[in-house]
Amino acid sequence: MQTLYSHFLFLCFSCFSFVSLVHSWSQNQQFNQANNYEGSSNLVNLEYHMGPVLTAPINLYIIWYGHWNPTHQSTIRDFLYSLSSPAPFPSVSDWWRTVRLYTDQTGSNITGNIAISGEYYDYKYSHGNRLTRLTIQSIIKTSVSSYPRALPLNYHNGLYMVLTSSDVLVEEFCRAVCGFHYFTFPAIVGVTMPYFWVGYSGSQCPGMCAYPFAWPKYSGKPPPGSSGVDNIMGAPNGDAGADGMISVIAHELAEVSSNPLVNAWYAGDDPTAPTEIADLCVGVYGSGGGGGYVGEVYKDSWGNGFNVNGVRGRKFLVQWIWNPVKRRCFGPNAMD
Numbered sequence: 001m002q003t004l005y006s007h008f009l010f011l012c013f014s015c016f017s018f019v020s021l022v023h024s025w026s027q028n029q030q031f032n033q034a035n036n037y038e039g040s041s042n043l044v045n046l047e048y049h050m051g052p053v054l055t056a057p058i059n060l061y062i063i064w065y066g067h068w069n070p071t072h073q074s075t076i077r078d079f080l081y082s083l084s085s086p087a088p089f090p091s092v093s094d095w096w097r098t099v100r101l102y103t104d105q106t107g108s109n110i111t112g113n114i115a116i117s118g119e120y121y122d123y124k125y126s127h128g129n130r131l132t133r134l135t136i137q138s139i140i141k142t143s144v145s146s147y148p149r150a151l152p153l154n155y156h157n158g159l160y161m162v163l164t165s166s167d168v169l170v171e172e173f174c175r176a177v178c179g180f181h182y183f184t185f186p187a188i189v190g191v192t193m194p195y196f197w198v199g200y201s202g203s204q205c206p207g208m209c210a211y212p213f214a215w216p217k218y219s220g221k222p223p224p225g226s227s228g229v230d231n232i233m234g235a236p237n238g239d240a241g242a243d244g245m246i247s248v249i250a251h252e253l254a255e256v257s258s259n260p261l262v263n264a265w266y267a268g269d270d271p272t273a274p275t276e277i278a279d280l281c282v283g284v285y286g287s288g289g290g291g292g293y294v295g296e297v298y299k300d301s302w303g304n305g306f307n308v309n310g311v312r313g314r315k316f317l318v319q320w321i322w323n324p325v326k327r328r329c330f331g332p333n334a335m336d
């Protein structure tokens with residue numbers, strides 16, 4: 001669940017516990033220890049710990065916290081619609097097929113049916129602009145209890161996604177995490193429901209959370225092909241922050257679906273710092289990816305990178321997921 005990432009930063013995409021990150025490591029050590037498993041590996045001890053996975057059709061509720069650019073919102077919505085809608089191969093729903101390979105004790109697969117079932121606009125920053133992990137749960141509580149436009153409290157098959165705008169600081173955001181998933185506590189929200197959070201990183205830390213559309217400032221290396229110009233990968237929907245968020249949303253969605261109560265699919269012996277199905281493939285977007293190289297991806301006619309197609313002609317770049325059958329990271333744009 002906590003992730004070391006290959007662009008020279010120790011980056012925890014989805015820790016639910018704040019593991020202290022090893023800031024003292026040299027960049028080289030961090031680089032060398034970056035994990036990725038594009039090649040088949042029997043060293044990965046991904047195990048099922050008997051808990052539930054999200055097998056019922058998911059009702060996804062979006063909570064837009066803060067001030068949002070409508071263009072970024074529609075990019076994100078289109079990505080979510082694409083999860084269960086047809087689009088030319090390789091599509092977002094083809095990408096989700098890898099997640100659907102995970103089952104629970106009864107042999108039921110993770111659902112392929114994800115619908116946006118409600119949206120809540122918390123444009124008044126109900127809990128301020130400096131949030132902790134627990135205040136994210138309070139934001140969910142506000143969204144399900146506000147008058148007159150509350151989201152339903154759907155503890156049967158609801159999944160709550162909190163997205164914070166560029167001006168919102170979240171505990172550990174940009175220092176260690178780009179997003180995380182967990183479940184709500186009855187003491188705060190009233191019931192236990194899976195949720196995840198992702199922050200807009202476009203202005204706070206694009207090099208960390210909107211990679212590979214932005215270059216990590218402290219990588220110790222210049223951007224590739226830099227001759228005064230940033231020659232890094234263009235974002236397929238025109239905004240490094242929103243396009244970068246989509247890969248983090250994809251990552252969290254895969255993990256919350258396969259480990260919603262943090263007792264289902266993960267690797268590692270420490271349940272407070274599990275390595276989940278997307279953590280194993282951070283930084284890998286295509287064949288050959290890993291160690292700072294994104295892998296074989298496509299370029300649109302403007303030269304922007306992408307690896308899957310979505311609804312309305314959209315293109316997205318999402319990281320690969322650990323495939324439990326092939327025992328390697330995999331995506332529909334794989335060359336083999």
Ligand SMILES: *[C@@H]1O[C@H](CO)[C@@H](O)[C@H](O)[C@H]1NC(C)=O
Pocket residue numbers: 097100101102103109324325
């Ligand atoms: C369900 O999971 C099993 C085990 O990974 C897999 O063989 C099967 O194809 C999956 N079904 C779907 C619909 O994805």
